[in-house]
Amino acid sequence: GENVEQHPSTLSVQEGDSAVIKCTYSDSASNYFPWYKQELGKRPQLIIDIRSNVGEKKDQRIAVTLNKTAKHFSLHITETQPEDSAVYFCAASFGFGNEKLTFGTGTRLTIIP
Amino acid sequence: NAGVTQTPKFRVLKTGQSMTLLCAQDMNHEYMYWYRQDPGMGLRLIHYSVGEGTTAKGEVPDGYNVSRLKKQNFLLGLESAAPSQTSVYFCAGRSGGHNEQFFGPGTRLTVL
Numbered sequence: 001g002e003n004v005e006q007h008p009s010t011l012s013v014q015e016g017d018s019a020v021i022k023c024t025y026s027d028s029a030s031n032y033f034p035w036y037k038q039e040l041g042k043r044p045q046l047i048i049d050i051r052s053n054v055g056e057k058k059d060q061r062i063a064v065t066l067n068k069t070a071k072h073f074s075l076h077i078t079e080t081q082p083e084d085s086a087v088y089f090c091a092a093s094f095g096f097g098n099e100k101l102t103f104g105t106g107t108r109l110t111i112i113p
Numbered sequence: 114n115a116g117v118t119q120t121p122k123f124r125v126l127k128t129g130q131s132m133t134l135l136c137a138q139d140m141n142h143e144y145m146y147w148y149r150q151d152p153g154m155g156l157r158l159i160h161y162s163v164g165e166g167t168t169a170k171g172e173v174p175d176g177y178n179v180s181r182l183k184k185q186n187f188l189l190g191l192e193s194a195a196p197s198q199t200s201v202y203f204c205a206g207r208s209g210g211h212n213e214q215f216f217g218p219g220t221r222l223t224v225l
Binding site for chain 2: 001006009032034042043044045046049051089093099100101102103104105106
């Protein structure tokens with residue numbers, strides 16, 4: 001199966017600064033890489049995703065980059081705001097039709113006002 | 114349009130008791146998934162279904178069974194609960210041709 005490693009496990013940044021979370025995966029057949037945000041006591045929600053035929057994707061203050069050769073992908077949040085405080089999970093697809101996801105262990109991001 | 118819902122929200126069981134968690138969706142999802150979430154371990158796939166009447170094992174299936182008799186419902190059963198099954202359980206669904214998984218609100222289960 002797929003194995004996804006995520007770092008760091010906790011991250012604190014000053015409001016307005018940037019945050020970067022990194023993940024590596026093991027299965028070269030993986031072709032879909034989503035990022036989920038989970039606020040305290042809530043369900044995980046997709047914030048951005050990328051497919052393996054794209055190297056970078058942006059959505060306002062959030063961007064994801066993918067390096068297929070090195071098998072790693074990263075989440076970048078710029079101009080951080082207090083509402084960005086949450087746990088972030090990366091994931092990679094695997095399986096016959098890439099129908100399953102393996103999740104990283106999560107990064108708790110805290111924005112310091 | 115309720116999306117993905119889960120019943121119950123909270124449950125406390127004694128070791129050896131059984132229970133069923135219900136996941137329901139009105140988004141016409143072909144695929145449905147059951148995950149468990151434990152501190153520091155992310156979300157781990159228990160079982161999943163690629164369509165009505167089908168089920169398959171995920172990463173941590175032992176001690177759980179599932180059924181998908183109707184497309185809109187995916188049931189997770191614990192036949193004989195153990196303290197190691199104390200966790201938050203999330204159901205998710207996704208449509209064929211789309212990658213995004215939509216999660217339910219979760220069920221917090223405690224086994225004493």
